[in-house]
Amino acid sequence: MPLVNVPQPTWKEKLKRFFMIDLLEGMRLTLKFNVGALTDKNSVTGKGIYTEQYPKVRPNVAPRFHGAPRLNMDPETHESLCIACNLCALACPEDCIDVIPMDIEIMTAGKARKKKVLDEFIFDTSRCMFCALCQEACPTACLELTQEFELATYSRAGFVWDREMLEQGRETRKFEA
Amino acid sequence: MHQVEVATTQETLLDNPEMILNMGPQHPSTHGVLRIILRLDGETVIDLDCDIGYLHRGMEKIAEHRLYPMIAPYWDRLDYIAAVSNGLVWVETVEQMLGLEVPPRAHYIRTILTELNRIASHLLWLATHGLDIGSFTVLLWALREREEILKIFEQQFGARLTCHAWRIGGMPSDTYADFEKDVQRFVDNFPARLAEYETLLSENRIWLGRTVGIGVISAADAIAIGLSGPALRGSGVAWDIRKSRPYAAYADMDFDVPVGENGDTYDRYLVRLEEMRQSRRIVQQALTNLPDGPVNAKLPKIIKPPVGDYYHSIEGPKGEIGCYLVSDGTSRPHRVRVRPPCLINLQALRQMCIGHLVADVVAIIGTLDIVLGEIDR
Numbered sequence: 084m085p086l087v088n089v090p091q092p093t094w095k096e097k098l099k100r101f102f103m104i105d106l107l108e109g110m111r112l113t114l115k116f117n118v119g120a121l122t123d124k125n126s127v128t129g130k131g132i133y134t135e136q137y138p139k140v141r142p143n144v145a146p147r148f149h150g151a152p153r154l155n156m157d158p159e160t161h162e163s164l165c166i167a168c169n170l171c172a173l174a175c176p177e178d179c180i181d182v183i184p185m186d187i188e189i190m191t192a193g194k195a196r197k198k199k200v201l202d203e204f205i206f207d208t209s210r211c212m213f214c215a216l217c218q219e220a221c222p223t224a225c226l227e228l229t230q231e232f233e234l235a236t237y238s239r240a241g242f243v244w245d246r247e248m249l250e251q252g253r254e255t256r257k258f259e260a
Numbered sequence: 261m262h263q264v265e266v267a268t269t270q271e272t273l274l275d276n277p278e279m280i281l282n283m284g285p286q287h288p289s290t291h292g293v294l295r296i297i298l299r300l301d302g303e304t305v306i307d308l309d310c311d312i313g314y315l316h317r318g319m320e321k322i323a324e325h326r327l328y329p330m331i332a333p334y335w336d337r338l339d340y341i342a343a344v345s346n347g348l349v350w351v352e353t354v355e356q357m358l359g360l361e362v363p364p365r366a367h368y369i370r371t372i373l374t375e376l377n378r379i380a381s382h383l384l385w386l387a388t389h390g391l392d393i394g395s396f397t398v399l400l401w402a403l404r405e406r407e408e409i410l411k412i413f414e415q416q417f418g419a420r421l422t423c424h425a426w427r428i429g430g431m432p433s434d435t436y437a438d439f440e441k442d443v444q445r446f447v448d449n450f451p452a453r454l455a456e457y458e459t460l461l462s463e464n465r466i467w468l469g470r471t472v473g474i475g476v477i478s479a480a481d482a483i484a485i486g487l488s489g490p491a492l493r494g495s496g497v498a499w500d501i502r503k504s505r506p507y508a509a510y511a512d513m514d515f516d517v518p519v520g521e522n523g524d525t526y527d528r529y530l531v532r533l534e535e536m537r538q539s540r541r542i543v544q545q546a547l548t549n550l551p552d553g554p555v556n557a558k559l560p561k562i563i564k565p566p567v568g569d570y571y572h573s574i575e576g577p578k579g580e581i582g583c584y585l586v587s588d589g590t591s592r593p594h595r596v597r598v599r600p601p602c603l604i605n606l607q608a609l610r611q612m613c614i615g616h617l618v619a620d621v622v623a624i625i626g627t628l629d630i631v632l633g634e635i636d637r
Contacts, residue, residue: 105465106464112460145418147433174330176330212422213419215432216329
């Protein structure tokens with residue numbers, strides 16, 4: 084066996100081993116921790132419970148968290164902020180965004196002009212890696228990865244979000260605490 | 261009467277002492293999906309062979325079809341335990357190829373966060389290595405400290421594991437409001453926690469019995485195989501890219517490179533513990549001297565490195581992680597090659613395991629600290 088020369092224990096170390104000092108030290112530490120945990124009043128619920136009570140108490144994720152995508156609306160006019168520039172789709176490494184624009188005619192200063200607006204927005208969350216490159220590419224702060232993190236669905240088709248879902252958000256079941 | 265012929269001279273299965281044992285790929289101690297085919301004599305390993313590739317995603321090929329800024333998130337998925345370090349290799353390679361000057365503040369923040377990532381990686385190693393050998397308390401306690409680091413990552417990058425931490429030329433955004441306070445709190449609390457692990461393990465007779473003299477590799481063999489990181493330093497070779505080819509802000513930092521003596525599992529454990537202390541020292545220094553200023557360099561609209569090739573490597577938590585980049589002058593790389601520390605460290609497994617027991621194979625895989633996401637790429 085390719086073993087190294089393990090130094091022989093001195094009599095002091097042998098004595099320590101005989102009285103199991105090494106094991107008792109570890110046990111003392113864990114016992115101290117257990118007593119501390121049971122008597123700690125500053126735990127999550129004040130009952131000495133450290134486990135996060137997940138579906139009832141939802142964790143506070145960071146403000147910068149990259150979660151479910153959302154298309155933001157103008158808070159005053161309630162129109163989509165998206166200008167259908169396609170930059171997010173070009174920035175996406177996994178090619179999971181489809182921006183489908185349409186042309187509408189608007190009257191500006193008495194003249195009919197064509198304007199490109201958003202018709203449909205498809206976001207495939209099953210292929211998304213939440214790298215937030217699309218969010219950084221968006222010039223109007225429309226596309227945003229929110230703090231919503233519950234993305235599971237019962238079917239593959241459920242992962243593909245359309246414009247309505249991106250604007251309204253998905254309904255998630257909330258539990259009473 | 262019919263005579264029954266009994267074959268007494270023929271060898272039966274029981275006469276052959278050798279046995280082939282298949283370990284993995286779905287084995288909790290292989291830290292992913294690694295298949296090891298062991299040839300055993302009783303319980304002693306005579307020979308072994310590894311079968312890898314279960315997690316192959318073709319990242320190097322994918323990178324040939326992406327624009328330069330798009331490739332960074334794929335690097336996080338190599339060694340997902342140390343996503344922040346991996347991301348740094350890619351952005352620094354492209355920056356140095358472009359000849360970009362990154363502001364000093366970005367360098368310092370990169371240093372702080374990659375060192376925190378090193379601590380997180382070593383903590384996860386300690387947790388799983390302890391669990392493999394039979395120390396359950398260390399698993400829970402090490403993951404508790406790792407949680408503090410992951411919370412800082414979540415606040416800073418918006419993700420806990422695959423952070424997509426850096427952008428070419430700097431950072432996605434400056435630090436969040438309580439960044440310095442959070443890091444300082446971690447730095448203050450950490451030495452007491454490390455002392456707790458030492459109390460639990462360093463003199464524990466079970467830990468010593470399972471690690472001392474197990475998986476020995478000499479310095480000459482370690483260099484011949486190409487080991488890097490703590491696996492190399494455990495054998496007594498003081499090789500650290502942070503010292504020899506400083507990147508980010510490591511040239512300004514004062515830290516020691518711990519080395520082992522015997523090159524066994526216990527020495528590598530001591531080296532990693534000491535590395536965590538040194539990392540904490542680096543974080544403290546970088547936090548004290550954190551300069552003000554911008555965090556992003558001025559970038560061209562489309563990133564097109566000049567024609568040529570470039571190799572850059574950093575000291576990741578597992579070893580030297582490098583990137584060999586060939587550019588043909590377009591907006592997509594011609595070739596991206598990853599120098600994976602875990603794959604090369606894994607090559608030492610056969611030499612380390614021969615002559616040891618099957619139970620020690622588990623300890624040796626643990627001490628090599630492999631992540632299959634990076635081995636298979």
